[in-house]
Amino acid sequence: MRYVNKDFSRAEAAFGLFWLALGALLSVLLEVVYLGTWITLPGGKAIAFPYPILIALLFNAVLSKTARLWTDRIAIAALPLWVWILGFCGLTFTTALSGDILVGPNPRSLLLLLAGLAGGAWPLLKPQVAQ
Template structure:
């Protein structure tokens, strides 16, 4: 019996269409993540504020950038989903009246959310 290798095999023979579709899905996921992070930024358990979307934004954008780096070797292309996340977050936070109250009422948490999302997205890009 042969031994199976535990090394990951990364496929690199994809078409431009597959790459564009992958980035479309990554940007859609980033947009949904931004919406959910903004909606749940003011989460409370009882009377205690629990801003768990700050941690989730870091982790999710970390995964987004790592996944984007699988599709390209160019760092600036891998940052497209993170840029989408930031633009959707700021667009919703500043443009939608119902969600803008979340940003204005929780300025420190909102700043922490944006920074954690940016840092989570930039860490894999800077390491590559």
């Protein structure tokens, strides 16, 4: 039998969700920065190794599942996912400010966005088992 602790104040829940949102923001920044990772094989040939796509899927799932522990309201539990999406859009469209393209127009960027969305949405859409 699973025990879920509901003995926390609103301020503790808000602070917990704040830290999850901050984690989502740092996560998307690191995922975008390392999306263009290449590894060199022993023969000298380099191949793309976009491991941040898998990390976005798994880490956003962890953030959303943890947010569900702090609140029963899905709209509030989606806060880390919304922050991740806004961070991704911000990194995509800030080229006018710096001139640097952080999120390139390539399939890896699209896969990162889809993986982040799927990972964050899955725990929110999955029905909770009440015990």
